[in-house]
Amino acid sequence: MDIYANADPVNSLDVRTETENSYTKRHQTPQHAVELVVFTDGWVCYQSSLYFISFEIKNWEESRTYCRNKGADLIIINNSEEQVSDFMLTLNYDSFWIGLNDRDVEDTWKWVDGSKMTSMFWRSSEPNGHTKENCALAYASGWIDHGCHKEFKWICEKNI
The missing domain is CATH 3.10.100.10 (Mannose-Binding Protein A, subunit A)
Structure with missing residues (x-):
């Protein structure tokens, strides 16, 4: 499992945790946090869809x-x-x-x-x-x- 982190100019943090067929992407800004599961076939899991x-x-x-x-x-x-x-x-x-x-x-x-x-x-x-x-x-x-x-x-x- 590899983890990537990188800050951008608007104080957001993008952290990715990779597995064999997906990675979790967490996007953090001062107001909100979003966690997405991204699959290698291009699909993204967010809430119930x-x-x-x-x-x-x-x-x-x-x-x-x-x-x-x-x-x-x-x-x-x-x-x-x-x-x-x-x-x-x-x-x-x-x-x-x-x-x-x-x-x-x-x-x-x-x-x-x-x-x-x-x-x-x-x-x-x-x-x-x-x-x-x-x-x-x-x-x-x-x-x-x-x-x-x-x-x-x-x-x-x-x-x-």
């Missing part, structure tokens, strides 16, 4: 297909704790596809599991795309609607 964080880009449908082929689906963000969680902030992603769209009925946003959107984290004046922007991208600052054919990173989620 597994997440796959892409490093490549795909359109919304290709991203969803990738997730489904792995027994997961695009991430569903159910509450403000998930939207701006320490986990999401730790990822330091600019934007990524989430499992939300209005492709079936315009302005009726649904999650990939068929449930209606109950918590909304749209940026100001979003969604604004009408029929040309039917898929949602997440930023730490909120969601935007975007053309589903554009390519971005994505996050898969599956419950454990």
